[in-house]
Amino acid sequence: xxxxxxxxxxxxxxxxxxxxxxxxxxxxxxxxxxxxxxxxxxxxxxxxxxxxxxxxxxxxxxxxxxxxxxxxxxxxxxxxxxxxxxxxxxxxxxxxxxxxxxxxxxxxxxxxxxxxxxxxxxxxxxxxxxxxxxxxxxxxxxxxxxxxxxxxxxxxxxxxxxxxxxxxxxxxxxxxxxxxxxxxxxxxxxxxxxxxxxxxxxxxxxxxxxxxxxxxxxxxxxxxxxxxxxxxxxxxxxxxxxxxxxxxxxxxxxxxxxxxxxxxxxxxxxxxxxxxxxxxxxxxxxxxxxxxxxxxxxxxxxxxxxxxxxxxxxxxxxxxxxxxxxxxxxxxxxxxxxxxxxxxxxxxxxxxxxxxxxxxxxxxxxxx
Amino acid sequence: xxxxxxxxxxxxxxxxxxxxxxxxxxxxxxxxxxxxxxxxxxxxxxxxxxxxxxxxxxxxxxxxxxxxxxxxxxxxxxxxxxxxxxxxxxxxxxxxxxxxxxxxxxxxxxxxxxxxxxxxxxxxxxxxxxxxxxxxxxxxxxxxxxxxxxxxxxxxxxxxxxxxxxxxxxxxxxxxxxxxxxxxxxxxxxxxxxxxxxxxxxxxxxxxxxxxxxxxxxxxxxxxxxxxxxxxxxxxxxxxxxxxxxxxxxxxxxxxxxxxxxxxxxxxxxxxxxxxxxxxxxxxxxx
Numbered sequence: 001x002x003x004x005x006x007x008x009x010x011x012x013x014x015x016x017x018x019x020x021x022x023x024x025x026x027x028x029x030x031x032x033x034x035x036x037x038x039x040x041x042x043x044x045x046x047x048x049x050x051x052x053x054x055x056x057x058x059x060x061x062x063x064x065x066x067x068x069x070x071x072x073x074x075x076x077x078x079x080x081x082x083x084x085x086x087x088x089x090x091x092x093x094x095x096x097x098x099x100x101x102x103x104x105x106x107x108x109x110x111x112x113x114x115x116x117x118x119x120x121x122x123x124x125x126x127x128x129x130x131x132x133x134x135x136x137x138x139x140x141x142x143x144x145x146x147x148x149x150x151x152x153x154x155x156x157x158x159x160x161x162x163x164x165x166x167x168x169x170x171x172x173x174x175x176x177x178x179x180x181x182x183x184x185x186x187x188x189x190x191x192x193x194x195x196x197x198x199x200x201x202x203x204x205x206x207x208x209x210x211x212x213x214x215x216x217x218x219x220x221x222x223x224x225x226x227x228x229x230x231x232x233x234x235x236x237x238x239x240x241x242x243x244x245x246x247x248x249x250x251x252x253x254x255x256x257x258x259x260x261x262x263x264x265x266x267x268x269x270x271x272x273x274x275x276x277x278x279x280x281x282x283x284x285x286x287x288x289x290x291x292x293x294x295x296x297x298x299x300x301x302x303x304x305x306x307x308x309x310x311x312x313x314x315x316x317x318x319x320x321x322x323x324x325x326x327x328x329x330x331x332x333x334x335x336x337x338x339x340x341x342x343x344x345x346x347x348x349x350x351x352x353x354x355x356x357x358x359x360x361x362x363x364x365x366x367x368x
Numbered sequence: 369x370x371x372x373x374x375x376x377x378x379x380x381x382x383x384x385x386x387x388x389x390x391x392x393x394x395x396x397x398x399x400x401x402x403x404x405x406x407x408x409x410x411x412x413x414x415x416x417x418x419x420x421x422x423x424x425x426x427x428x429x430x431x432x433x434x435x436x437x438x439x440x441x442x443x444x445x446x447x448x449x450x451x452x453x454x455x456x457x458x459x460x461x462x463x464x465x466x467x468x469x470x471x472x473x474x475x476x477x478x479x480x481x482x483x484x485x486x487x488x489x490x491x492x493x494x495x496x497x498x499x500x501x502x503x504x505x506x507x508x509x510x511x512x513x514x515x516x517x518x519x520x521x522x523x524x525x526x527x528x529x530x531x532x533x534x535x536x537x538x539x540x541x542x543x544x545x546x547x548x549x550x551x552x553x554x555x556x557x558x559x560x561x562x563x564x565x566x567x568x569x570x571x572x573x574x575x576x577x578x579x580x581x582x583x584x585x586x587x588x589x590x591x592x593x594x595x596x597x598x599x600x601x602x603x604x605x606x607x608x609x610x611x612x613x614x615x616x617x618x619x620x621x622x623x624x625x626x627x628x629x630x631x632x633x634x635x636x637x638x639x640x641x642x643x644x645x646x647x648x649x650x651x652x653x654x655x
Contacts, residue, residue, distance in 0.1 A: 055552055075555045088553035092571035102557035153557065
């Protein structure tokens with residue numbers, strides 16, 4: 001029998017005047033999961049988080065924590081804690097007083113507070129700092145104090161509102177790993193919202209991709225990356241080349257597509273009911289495309305082409321080529337393998353490229 | 369060469385302030401201090417002594433008035449703080465955009481008329497045949513006309529009214545700078561409205577509270593019009609005593625001594641206030 005999930009939302013919605021920020025979202029997060037909500041800014045993810053924390057009332061739907069409805073429960077009575085975007089550490093208090101704030105509100109006696117504060121600071125690697133001022137800490141340490149301040153209350157769910165946004169790149173990379181470690185150490189359910197896909201992909205057990213107030217897809221990082229279910233997910237998670245095309249033929253689970261310029265592409269049919277003449281968006285990841293100097297090498301890959309190198313964007317392991325397709329003049333990003341083979345590739349060179357139909361995703365074209 | 373030039377610029381920019389301080393503040397005070405040390409022993413005969421200060425300590429009326437002025441001013445300051453804080457909190461935290469500007473402006477409006485006119489306004493409201501008295505009679509709450517002027521409550525009302533803006537402005541400024549997420553974090557961690565006010569809002573607003581209190585206290589202590597007009601002839605206010613020494617009795621020596629005692633008193637109380645609240649003058653005034 002599955003235990004009750006830590007957090008469950010049932011058809012939760014929030015509207016402001018004439019704008020629906022969150023529309024009928026339902027999901028549940030099992031105990032001990034690192035659950036991320038990934039979406040561009042303005043997609044409603046902050047509103048959703050604030051509803052879970054209790055700062056905003058849902059317009060409709062229900063919100064349950066450990067099976068208990070949280071509607072009409074004030075934020076200070078909910079078993080959730082939140083790490084704010086800018087951490088919101090209290091500058092007027094010492095580190096120990098910050099961490100002990102929640103315990104003081106619960107009326108825990110002083111010596112117990114001191115013990116628990118010291119313990120939790122020890123766990124986040126900041127033992128013995130409780131008398132120091134918050135301003136004496138570095139960005140990463142402040143992060144850990146903010147987490148300690150929440151974890152000392154042993155919340156059922158910890159909410160994190162893009163807490164890494166203010167850190168510099170190096171520290172952010174480091175904190176990603178540290179956050180994940182802290183999460184498995186405390187074994188608490190984390191709900192993490194971010195617009196940075198790499199944060200979500202690296203840390204999460206489950207990711208929900210959110211757009212225009214709805215969840216486009218919920219799944220593991222791999223599922224989102226390899227099997228995007230919607231055009232938005234395909235475009236938002238990871239990088240992708242995007243083409244417009246029209247369905248030409250459907251045969252044996254393979255779609256034959258034609259771009260407006262007349263190039264023919266093939267893609268797997270995912271059973272979306274696409275028929276001849278449908279307009280589609282085709283997505284190919286830059287790293288799924290194979291490059292070769294010899295046409296024969298890629299000839300059997302299903303989708304092939306010859307391109308002229310328009311630009312080389314060298315960025316170490318993340319280097320990319322911008323190719324101009326010789327037949328249809330479409331621009332295409334291709335990951336540059338760092339095996340040394342293409343080291344001397346220069347602007348104006350001609351290369352052959354190809355990718356398999358399995359690596360191609362196509363979705364019915366919507367509006368724009 | 370360049371450093372000479374920048375030095376010159378510095379002194380030129382500083383000079384108005386220096387001239388203002390020297391001629392309008394320092395010089396008169398030095399003069400007044402010297403006057404306060406003169407004891408009249410005969411016609412145009414003076415000796416240097418502390419006799420004027422001794423008069424103050426030997427005459428109970430003087431130091432009673434002195435103490436009364438001090439505690440009335442402190443009371444007015446605290447009352448202004450208690451009334452001003454919720455107003456400032458409302459303006460700073462609960463309103464946005466135009467409403468905020470409007471409310472802020474409304475605090476400023478009374479200052480468009482002179483203090484004298486404002487005080488007369490209160491007299492029209494509070495006197496025996498005034499608006500409030502008439503209204504109470506009309507409503508049948510009292511039988512005859514009642515006099516609400518010429519008592520300590522009237523003075524207090526006037527003082528609080530006069531100094532409200534000077535409390536609200538620094539409070540709004542400091543409360544504005546309090547990040548909303550700190551308050552939310554407080555609630556999120558289980559805090560009640562009261563504990564958040566006590567542990568987060570007030571410590572953050574402390575520099576504003578202290579600077580507002582200093583200004584209001586100084587204004588009340590040095591106020592002349594309000595206590596005289598609203599308190600009537602029986603109300604004793606130390607500035608009134610100074611005025612009568614200078615103008616009515618031509619006793620400049622005693623008047624100067626009183627002036628210096630008042631300066632000492634206000635400095636002492638501000639100093640104690642800063643010590644009690646754990647703030648420093650530079651910290652509160654720099655905000």
